Amino acid sequence: MNRKKQIIPFFIVLATLAGCDTDKFNTSHPDEGGVILTMDWSNIESTVPSTYHANIISTSGQNKLFNNLSGSSNNLVVDPGEATLYVYNSAEHISVTGNKATIINDATGIVANPGLFYTFSKQIVTERDQDITQTALMRQQIGEFKISFAIKPAAMIPKIRKVSAVLEGVASELDMLTNELYTPSVVPVSFSKNAYYATADLRLFGFIRQNKQNLLLEIEFENGNKTSVSSDLTSNVNDFNTSKNKLFSLNASMNVPDENASVITIDQWELNTTNRYLSVYPSSIDLPCDEFSESVTVVTDQPSWEYSMAQTGDWLSISRSNNLLVVSAIANPNEDSRQAIVNISTGGLNESITVNQAAAEKQVESEYYTDMETVKIQSATIGKGVNVVLLGDGYTSDEMEKKNGKYERDMRAATDHFFSVYPMSDYRDYFNVYMVTAISNQAGMSDESTGAMVDTKFKTLWEGGHSTGIGCDDDIVYEYVTSIAELASTNIHDITVIMPINAYVYAGTCYLYLYQNISNNYGNGFSISMCPVGSYFKEVVVHEAAGHGFSKVTDEYIYYQKEAIPETEMMYIKNLKPYGFFENVDFSDDILETTWNGFANLPKYNMVNTFEGAWMYGLGIWRPEFNSCMNNNIFYFNAPTRWAQVRRIYKLAGIDYMFSQFLQDDVIPPLSSSTRSKGEVFVPLAPPVIKTLGRNANR
Numbered sequence: 001m002n003r004k005k006q007i008i009p010f011f012i013v014l015a016t017l018a019g020c021d022t023d024k025f026n027t028s029h030p031d032e033g034g035v036i037l038t039m040d041w042s043n044i045e046s047t048v049p050s051t052y053h054a055n056i057i058s059t060s061g062q063n064k065l066f067n068n069l070s071g072s073s074n075n076l077v078v079d080p081g082e083a084t085l086y087v088y089n090s091a092e093h094i095s096v097t098g099n100k101a102t103i104i105n106d107a108t109g110i111v112a113n114p115g116l117f118y119t120f121s122k123q124i125v126t127e128r129d130q131d132i133t134q135t136a137l138m139r140q141q142i143g144e145f146k147i148s149f150a151i152k153p154a155a156m157i158p159k160i161r162k163v164s165a166v167l168e169g170v171a172s173e174l175d176m177l178t179n180e181l182y183t184p185s186v187v188p189v190s191f192s193k194n195a196y197y198a199t200a201d202l203r204l205f206g207f208i209r210q211n212k213q214n215l216l217l218e219i220e221f222e223n224g225n226k227t228s229v230s231s232d233l234t235s236n237v238n239d240f241n242t243s244k245n246k247l248f249s250l251n252a253s254m255n256v257p258d259e260n261a262s263v264i265t266i267d268q269w270e271l272n273t274t275n276r277y278l279s280v281y282p283s284s285i286d287l288p289c290d291e292f293s294e295s296v297t298v299v300t301d302q303p304s305w306e307y308s309m310a311q312t313g314d315w316l317s318i319s320r321s322n323n324l325l326v327v328s329a330i331a332n333p334n335e336d337s338r339q340a341i342v343n344i345s346t347g348g349l350n351e352s353i354t355v356n357q358a359a360a361e362k363q364v365e366s367e368y369y370t371d372m373e374t375v376k377i378q379s380a381t382i383g384k385g386v387n388v389v390l391l392g393d394g395y396t397s398d399e400m401e402k403k404n405g406k407y408e409r410d411m412r413a414a415t416d417h418f419f420s421v422y423p424m425s426d427y428r429d430y431f432n433v434y435m436v437t438a439i440s441n442q443a444g445m446s447d448e449s450t451g452a453m454v455d456t457k458f459k460t461l462w463e464g465g466h467s468t469g470i471g472c473d474d475d476i477v478y479e480y481v482t483s484i485a486e487l488a489s490t491n492i493h494d495i496t497v498i499m500p501i502n503a504y505v506y507a508g509t510c511y512l513y514l515y516q517n518i519s520n521n522y523g524n525g526f527s528i529s530m531c532p533v534g535s536y537f538k539e540v541v542v543h544e545a546a547g548h549g550f551s552k553v554t555d556e557y558i559y560y561q562k563e564a565i566p567e568t569e570m571m572y573i574k575n576l577k578p579y580g581f582f583e584n585v586d587f588s589d590d591i592l593e594t595t596w597n598g599f600a601n602l603p604k605y606n607m608v609n610t611f612e613g614a615w616m617y618g619l620g621i622w623r624p625e626f627n628s629c630m631n632n633n634i635f636y637f638n639a640p641t642r643w644a645q646v647r648r649i650y651k652l653a654g655i656d657y658m659f660s661q662f663l664q665d666d667v668i669p670p671l672s673s674s675t676r677s678k679g680e681v682f683v684p685l686a687p688p689v690i691k692t693l694g695r696n697a698n699r
Contacts (some may be wrong), residue, residue, distance in 0.1 A: 103306065290331050422642070523583065556614040
């Protein structure tokens with residue numbers, strides 16, 4: 001019997017066999033291992049990154065990188081065997097190579113504010129066709145570190161331009177497997193400043209415990225001075241490496257005595273405290289033995305503050321008005337000084353004010369100067385000595401008490417004013433300063449406009465009315481100057497005379513004397529600067545004596561805005577220039593054709609150019625800077641005037657000095673603002689008067 005053979009298609013056989021093989025495997029990766037990675041961010045208090053990376057490095061050094069993973073769980077397929085799993089996020093300024101994370105470094109140190117960085121690591125073993133489950137409990141590796149200084153006293157805060165620092169002993173690298181820190185580096189620290197504090201915010205891996213954590217601070221003041229101070233933070237940052245999931249802050253007080261201070265102190269550091277500010281200024285008050293009051297400013301960011309006082313007796317009283325305490329003492333009749341302590345407190349902060357009152361002065365009979373006595377106020381300590389003479393007019397014998405009399409007080413005040421503005425302030429040690437007493441029969445100054453005549457030694461005469469011009473008898477001035485024994489061999493043209501006048505008016509004039517038949521490459525010549533002791537005594541002394549008298553520069557005022565300087569006055573100025581006079585004005589709008597052409601095209605002196613208007617006229621004459629002391633009496637000399645002053649100082653001191661050296665040494669001061677009250681009309685001072693001496697000036 002014939003039987004039919006049943007033919008089964010080959011593809012069905014294959015399919016059946018294949019189905020049987022699939023049932024033999026546990027995963028979809030029979031030849032590879034698998035890791036089911038679950039993310040755990042529960043220890044992270046800051047914002048969780050949206051993506052992260054996983055890197056699996058085998059014991060043979062092969063790595064498999066899974067970039068930009070997201071979500072809470074991911075399946076990773078890897079080569080089977082022993083390996084180390086690293087999970088981390090991308091963070092700004094941090095690079096990752098293998099198990100090492102590094103903060104980017106440059107010539108100044110590591111970056112101060114890298115991005116937040118989180119890691120997890122674990123050694124794992126995977127097998128073919130098997131999945132393991134691994135939860136990655138993420139760890140924060142970058143901690144936020146805040147440094148804050150309460151700057152005291154508060155009066156110093158606006159005088160500080162910048163606070164910067166370098167922090168040493170900071171880790172720049174992290175081993176993501178062991179969480180160990182290594183490679184000590186430095187981090188530059190930049191502080192921001194508000195009304196109370198200087199604050200810096202950093203982000204760090206942490207600190208190398210084997211190294212010191214020194215904070216090296218530099219404080220730069222608005223006047224250009226810089227002061228450095230260091231503080232050892234080592235013991236204060238012990239816990240930072242283990243507490244990077246929360247803000248770590250250090251607060252201290254920085255005590256800055258003044259903007260010329262060479263020593264700045266930092267009080268004890270406080271860890272993770274709230275910023276609170278309390279400052280009193282001044283913190284120490286020295287009162288005379290007489291009845292006297294002094295104000296103390298209290299500055300705080302707290303809503304209220306209290307004060308108390310400890311004293312022996314009942315000689316001191318206090319009144320309060322807003323943020324001011326007025327401390328008032330009755331006269332001290334005792335031969336011993338006395339002291340009281342005023343305590344200020346708020347929010348757990350305490351400051352104290354020490355009040356000292358001098359003992360009663362023993363009554364001694366006053367001594368008075370006679371006429372034409374010489375007192376040397378100061379002696380030069382550098383060079384041969386540049387000579388300045390103080391002669392007062394309109395002071396009577398009653399005002400000639402030694403040390404405390406009005407005559408001597410005004411002469412010393414004029415001296416301080418003369419040296420109050422840069423560069424004269426920096427060159428005071430080059431000068432001899434003499435005071436010669438001059439007793440007048442009457443106090444004050446004659447007024448030509450009213451006919452009121454005053455019998456004074458040097459016959460000073462104010463034109464009065466709307467004029468600020470003053471004249472004097474320079475023959476008598478010459479007689480008093482030449483009475484100074486120490487200057488017997490000194491050329492009169494190397495002497496600058498400042499004449500305070502005992503009259504409370506706004507006026508001032510300078511006599512400039514040509515050194516006849518001798519021209520020079522610097523402004524030389526005798527001068528007399530007449531300066532009444534009115535409300536603007538300082539401004540007048542700076543303008544007339546330091547400007548006209550010593551520097552030989554002229555006025556930059558503009559009286560006639562739309563008028564051109566006449567040819568006759570132009571020639572007058574040009575004829576004086578060979579004597580070194582009036583180097584702050586010229587007759588070209590091209591700086592290269594002016595007497596200040598040496599400042600052209602120098603980036604340091606980009607404020608120096610040609611500005612039309614000077615010597616009363618608005619047109620046809622140019623000045624070197626937009627504003628200066630010779631324009632509206634502000635406490636700022638322009639660059640050509642500074643050069644004229646410094647050049648003459650070195651010439652008279654007998655020291656060689658070149659313009660190139662001046663360009664290196666010169667410090668460009670900030671442009672001062674006017675000291676006049678808002679809305680007050682500025683009145684220019686009278687122009688300098690050019691004269692010649694009628695005697696033998698060479699002595």
